[in-house]
Amino acid sequence: MRLIAILFLLLFVAAGIVFGALNADLVPFDLGFARLSLPRGGAMLAAVLVGWILGGITAWLGTSLSHRRRRRRERDGSKVGNATTA
Template sequence: MRLIVMVILLLFIAAGIVLGALNADLVGYDLGFVQFEMPKGAALLTALVVGWLLGGLTAWLGVSGRHRRERKQASRRAETRQSVDA
């Protein structure tokens, strides 16, 4: 299993190198507050990483918020049981 994962990882690395080499020409970007030029391959990789990080952050915040609500509900139920038992 580990060998398969390593082979797939190496294939993606090779594909990234080829993508970067084939898209080496500079492209200008204007974000309104800053202007810069970077190679197309680097821009694609940057967009991929930023999207991956934002997606992970969104998923993490959604899960942690749900867990927080579940913990509050569980503590309220426990308090209610304790007051009924007393």
């Protein structure tokens, strides 16, 4: 399973390199506060990477916050339970 995953990863890296080489011409970008020129393929791959990372961070933040909320609720509940049994 791990071998297949590594093979896929290598395949995608190779595809990325080929994609970058085929789209090497510079594309101007106007960000409002700055203007930059990046290779078309590189910009595309960077956009994918940034989207992926942002998605991961959003999911992690959402889950950890909900976990924290639940734990706090359970802790409060057990405190009430202890108080009533005492």
